[in-house]
Amino acid sequence: MNLESPYLSIDMAQETFIHKGDFQLESKEIIKDMQLSFITHGQLNAKKDNVIWVIHALTGDANAQEWWSGIIGEDKFYDPSKYFIICANLLGSCYGSTQPLSENPVTGIPYYYDFPNLTSRDMANALELLRLDLGIHQIHTLIGGSLGGQVGIEWAYVLQEKVRNTIILASNAKTSPWTIGFNETQRMAIAADQTWGQNDPDAGKKGLEAARAIAMLTYRHPENLANNQADDADKTDGYRASSYLRYQGQKLAKRFNALSYWTLTKTMDSHDIGRNRGGAAFALSQIPSRVLAIGVDKDLLFLKEESQFIANHVQKGTYREIKSSYGHDAFLIEYEQLKYILSSFYLEHNDD
Numbered sequence: 126m127n128l129e130s131p132y133l134s135i136d137m138a139q140e141t142f143i144h145k146g147d148f149q150l151e152s153k154e155i156i157k158d159m160q161l162s163f164i165t166h167g168q169l170n171a172k173k174d175n176v177i178w179v180i181h182a183l184t185g186d187a188n189a190q191e192w193w194s195g196i197i198g199e200d201k202f203y204d205p206s207k208y209f210i211i212c213a214n215l216l217g218s219c220y221g222s223t224q225p226l227s228e229n230p231v232t233g234i235p236y237y238y239d240f241p242n243l244t245s246r247d248m249a250n251a252l253e254l255l256r257l258d259l260g261i262h263q264i265h266t267l268i269g270g271s272l273g274g275q276v277g278i279e280w281a282y283v284l285q286e287k288v289r290n291t292i293i294l295a296s297n298a299k300t301s302p303w304t305i306g307f308n309e310t311q312r313m314a315i316a317a318d319q320t321w322g323q324n325d326p327d328a329g330k331k332g333l334e335a336a337r338a339i340a341m342l343t344y345r346h347p348e349n350l351a352n353n354q355a356d357d358a359d360k361t362d363g364y365r366a367s368s369y370l371r372y373q374g375q376k377l378a379k380r381f382n383a384l385s386y387w388t389l390t391k392t393m394d395s396h397d398i399g400r401n402r403g404g405a406a407f408a409l410s411q412i413p414s415r416v417l418a419i420g421v422d423k424d425l426l427f428l429k430e431e432s433q434f435i436a437n438h439v440q441k442g443t444y445r446e447i448k449s450s451y452g453h454d455a456f457l458i459e460y461e462q463l464k465y466i467l468s469s470f471y472l473e474h475n476d477d
């Protein structure tokens with residue numbers, strides 16, 4: 126299906142890939158007729174080697190041109206008049222791919238709480254099936270941040286020479302106990318919602334609001350709230366920081382569901398590129414593509430040292446840093462720094 130595009134010359138298409146039959150997970154559980162919704166911008170060239178494959182973060186979707194508008198789009202860093210830009214909604218996420226609210230083809234009813242645990246490896250394997258289906262032999266650049274970076278580094282391991290440049294932002298090779306702890310507090314908030322446990326698409330909605338509020342504090346640095354949410358000196362209640370977090374909670378709960386959020390945070394927890402591969406350092410050393418790991422100096426969730434670890438252990442690693450009081454979310458916001466880092470990386474390697 127061709128969507129309406131503001132550009133006469135740029136093609137944009139939204140499609141759904143269906144893997145007929147069994148998709149086996151790392152847990153050995155099966156998802157039948159697994160679906161991935163994906164959006165492409167631009168045209169695949171004759172050699173099928175102009176592919177920029179974007180992987181979204183925790184609550185993103187397949188429309189990378191929308192949520193990464195500062196670097197993707199006409200006349201932007203990744204321009205669809207030159208590249209074929211593709212982003213698929215991750216398995217388990219609620220923007221068109223198979224997720225807990227999807228109907229289980231085996232039972233004919235939604236999975237709800239029976240939805241299997243997914244790992245970043247499962248998500249990467251799902252993307253690999255889509256790549257094969259599209260007949261893409263070579264990926265120019267694979268790029269993703271946070272959860273998207275975790276899936277990206279997993280997939281780079283699987284892809285081997287089939288990807289030339291892997292760019293991992295504000296992410297890691299193995300999830301730290303610190304991040305698992307934050308995710309657990311968010312799931313506790315969801316589970317404390319009285320509606321959690323009901324077979325209802327809105328189950329856990331109020332809990333999800335609280336979960337997002339907690340998460341927002343991990344996505345930002347204290348300096349960011351001090352700059353943007355400071356109150357008048359005489360206040361004793363009704364603080365701006367409070368209404369900001371409440372608002373952010375409500376905003377997410379309107380566009381996401383708690384079951385999918387639960388699934389994706391569990392995926393983040395179990396991420397470990399080194400599992401059954403001799404440890405993270407060894408697994409990273411088996412990745413042949415160039416890897417640019419971008420950390421954020423004030424990221425309190427995925428520490429910059431975790432990005433440095435990736436760059437230090439892959440065969441061809443580069444580490445660069447965004448300096449920002451936005452903290453973790455800087456990779457979605459600090460476009461000027463990002464463009465500078467990306468252009469220097471490609472220039473350095475004489476790649477376009």
Ligand SMILES: CC(=O)SCCNC(=O)CCNC(=O)[C@H](O)C(C)(C)COP(=O)(O)OP(=O)(O)OC[C@H]1O[C@@H](n2cnc3c(N)ncnc32)[C@H](O)[C@@H]1OP(=O)(O)O
Nearest residue numbers: 182184185186192354365366368369370372380454457458
């Ligand atoms: C279908 C989809 O939408 S999916 C794709 C979209 N999302 C993604 O891809 C996930 C990645 N993106 C994100 O996480 C976010 O969009 C970010 C990090 C890029 C930016 O976050 P934002 O929430 O836009 O920025 P910020 O933290 O500055 O908050 C601004 C919002 O808070 C509101 N706000 C600010 N201060 C306060 C306050 N004290 N009290 C209440 N509300 C406040 C603003 O009015 C604004 O509201 P709006 O979003 O309705 O315009």
Ligand SMILES: N[C@@H](CCO)C(=O)O
Nearest residue numbers: 182183184185271272
């Ligand atoms: N704020 C982003 C980043 C999470 O890592 C999101 O909601 O997806």
